[in-house]
Amino acid sequence: MEKDNLSPILAEYDQEIGIYSDFKTKIEVLIQELLKQNDIHVHSITARCKDRRSLQGKIARSDGKYSSLNQITDIVGLRIITYYNDEVDAVAKLVEKEFELDIQNSVDKRELLDPDRFGYLSLHYVVKLPEKRLSLTEYARFVGCKAEIQIRSILQHTWAEIEHDMGYKSKQAIPKEIRRSFSRLAGLLEIADLEFTKIRDSLEEYENEVQEQIQDQPTTVLIDQASLKSYINTSALVQELDEQIISYSGALLQLNEHFIGAMVDKLHFCGLNTISDIEERLNKHKYLIVEIAKQVYQSQQRPLDIMSVGISLLYLCNVLVASTESLEFVRRYVRGSSNMDPALEERLAMDILLFYKQAISL
Incomplete structure (x- = not known):
């Protein structure tokens, strides 16, 4: 059964990868422009198309879940890294406004964070272009194309990359004593994320006040x-x-x-x-x-x-x-x-x- 499902999806991928590659480029440029227009300055935006081997592994692990390529929502993936924690929500609001969300496959994983869970989780959206954009010639051929957009702060990203590099997929896999160290570090990073935001806000407040001080004293x-x-x-x-x-x-x-x-x-x-x-x-x-x-x-x-x-x-x-x-x-x-x-x-x-x-x- 798994083998029967595998070949048609991969054949579909081989046929459609050119369109998905163009979609990746278009949506990356679009998001860059939208962020610029809304004066949201982020650390980085990266985009990729899932390669064939990775797709093959995903299908093999799915136990027959997928029967066609359009059921796989992360052929195109984008990651937006913000400088500050509260900018994750600002970017999220922009994505919600400018794209059509696949609610069933989108999740704010931050809401799933248990009080004693180590690590940072991210905001994930699965989106497609809305009708107003698909009606434009430059986007018309991307009907049905979806992309997964991941949004996290730079400290959340740092945590996730190090955690991934260590190769542990769950907290149960970590020895108990080391798990305590993970939890302490996660708390410190969360405090750092909040404190950087406070420092930014304090600097902005100072910049607004200092002009009057220059005039007066x-x-x-x-x-x-x-x-x-x-x-x-x-x-x-x-x-x-x-x-x-x-x-x-x-x-x-x-x-x-x-x-x-x-x-x-x-x-x-x-x-x-x-x-x-x-x-x-x-x-x-x-x-x-x-x-x-x-x-x-x-x-x-x-x-x-x-x-x-x-x-x-x-x-x-x-x-x-x-x-x-x-x-x-x-x-x-x-x-x-x-x-x-x-x-x-x-x-x-x-x-x-x-x-x-x-x-x-x-």
Whole structure:
């Protein structure tokens, strides 16, 4: 009986695998677009088609459960890994809204987690495209195609991968003492998942509040990535200097989070600790900042196409370190903010001093 069931399904698979492969690609791209449109940033999306050997094993283990390929709901599988636990539900709501769910084969396995059960379980949906999409030419040939979508946080995924690698399929298979260790670790991971979400929420709350603090009491606002980003985005002085700088370079301005993070370290290196420290030095050195930037871009054979908003702060730091007229100090400044070749570091340190001396001599 098992052999009779096996051959027709595999023959069907061989005939339809091309369509399923295209369906996998289409649904992966669709989910990426839907997440982008809804401003949901996830860690990763992976998609796969079940290979023939894996399908053969599944059918063999099913004890005659399957008689046709369309009864097997995971020929196409997608895994969405979120950064935070609560984003699992956000992605789930999007999937429920944009796809037709196979309720019978979909399950929120998190609801099945026993209080003493070790490990993390995931949210699984079996979906197909809704009629509104199937009516479009690009999706019309995927009528009847289903996909299994698995959604879990990055910590849940970490647990599941390690647990899978150990090869134990149930808690009864784990020795009792080791099972206790699994349970303790599962609890720690669950707490970590919740705490990361709280930290994220606290950072967002701080970012919303810090702008008002900058306006009211800039001398009390310490320089960190959130406060610096808020200051750069709202400071008329920064905007004025940035625009003068790009008038010489011809570059476009774009916000760059990595640049802002790097600038926090540079500003602290220069002895600036609060937002008011930045504002004071920018006002004091406006002329030198712009003049040095002008010299830099006029000397470059190939100017940059894009610069980060807040580029004037980089030139402020260059002015401050060069004003010491200490080559060793400038070297330490350059060395602390790059992974350049030593020869390039030396050249940059020399250039910072050179452009500064040229600017003050004008």
